[in-house]
Amino acid sequence: MKEKGRFLKKYRGNECLNCGVPLDIIDRYCHNCGQINTTKKLSFKDFFNEFFASIFSYDSRLRHTIIGLLFRPGMISKDYIEGRRIKYANPFRFYLSVSILFFIVSGLFIDFDTIIDQKNDQNNELLRVDLPNQKKKNTVEINDSxxxxxxxxxxxxxxxxxxxxxxxxxxxxxxxxxxxxxxxxxxxxxxxxxxxxxxxxxxxxxxxxxxxxxxxxxxxxxxNPMELLKFVFNKLPFIIFFFLPFFALTIWIIYIRRPFNYMEHLVFIFHTQTMFFILMGIAILFDQITKSEVASSIAMFIFLFYLYKAMRNFYQQRRAKTIVKFLLVNILFFILASVGSLITIIGSMFIF
Known part of the structure; x- marks a missing residue:
């Protein structure tokens, strides 16, 4: 890597400015605390060069993680559980970051007020249609009961x-x-x-x-039932995060004969769920541009194919067995999601 800015040798010192450990001129970083070995005063240019370099550099964790998720389904999880972790972001923290970003973006484009207005317009239309019969019914009730x-x-x-x-x-x-x-x-x-x-x-x-x-x-x-919908939607990142361990448990049961422990299944779940948020987040942006829901439908099919490939690469089983377990996983996920949604709605009514 070409040295520039504060990394130049002429700025290197004989000891770490952070912990005081003796250093050599060839040491770019302190071997004790990891701080950069430089005596150059921080400038505006150096600060932003290092900021963008940490994001876009070839050996950036974020870069490797995103590329691995997009183009190596299941393999990033396999690398991580086998100990090759230094180049990848932590699955737990990366999932939280992506999920929060996804719900912020989706929240910006979901107009609850428009949904409420459409619902009210439908109710008003039904009321206008039924009004003559309703008046007649009310008259009978008043006179006859x-x-x-x-x-x-x-x-x-x-x-x-x-x-x-x-x-x-x-x-x-x-x-x-x-x-x-x-x-x-x-x-x-x-x-x-x-x-x-x-x-x-x-x-x-x-x-x-x-x-x-x-x-x-x-x-x-x-x-105004949409108020409950708003409340539940705002809590979805935490609700999904709470139910992911239970979903990992179902996969652990399905693959109980494979040499994976529970935490290794959970790493796989975090990676695949993160990919789901990335795909759906991109699809939502395309839907807003095209004023349709085509991108979201396509993204869902892409994710299902991605999940199959991830299971095949991570668990290393034959195609037929993977397809059967893929179908079983989706059925169990649907059941778990239905139960979780019911519990969430009931619980939300008590704390809303």
Whole structure:
């Protein structure tokens, strides 16, 4: 490598400026702490030359990792678990960086407000179509039926006192308390749980405050379900990261007869998932340019082929056996993703 800037021999010292270890004129770096051996004062040009060199140089970890992921499916994971790691970025940290970048980019292009407006327009259109029949139905109900006190809780104010709730079993009491809080919020728009509980003359503790806040959230969620979608989407990087170890466990079971431990399967998962984010991130940018979803569909097929090649190269099994396990992996991933999505949505409703 051609020496220039602060790397020139005329700037090298006899000891490390960082740790004081004696150095020779041929030492470009300190063999104790790794700092560059130079006495030249840092200039603006040197600073940015070194910055860009660390990114684009031939022996850069980032460069080798990206090239390995793109053109050597599965082999980068094989190199890493066999000890050839110095030229590659850490799979865990690289996955986190790429996933966060992917969700930032995708978040910029997903317009939740447009989705909400489209949903509202569809609902309004359905309402206009059904309005004559609905009016007729309502007229019949008013003339031909007698409303009951417990029915139509959205139209009538529902109230149960603390004394009444104490006489009910646990499940009934929770249900009636929930209806009371929803009804009170609808009537008063009171956001403060403490103020609302004082008005209702209910016990003011952590449980009742939580239940009142949940009733508000549920009402707002019914009016604008996209808010939950926004909340879940913002948490997706952490949700996916949490479920990847479980997916690695399923692959470990599938390949239990192969000489790989759990962490080696996890390295493979991190690399393939990182590649998925890279492909889909590029596809999203193309979709925005072309105003279509063709690139995303193509990227999905490319990734499936990439996953097959990665499994074949990493696990070193015959083509037929790899195809069977490839199909099994995708089925198990779909099942795990469905269960994970359900748990995520249910959990999000409690913490949203």
């Amino acid at each position: 007698i409303p009951e006190s417990d029915n139509n809780e959205d139209d009538d104010y529902v109230y149960f006192s603390e004394k009444q709730l104490d006489t009910m079993n646990m499940f009934t009491a929770v249900n009636k308390r929930w209806k009371t809080y929803k009804s009170h919020y609808k009537k008063t728009d009171q956001l403060s749980a403490s103020t609302a509980l004082d008005s209702l003359k209910h016990a003011k503790n952590g449980y009742t405050k939580y239940l009142y806040r949940r009733s508000i959230r549920t009402k707002n969620l019914n009016e």
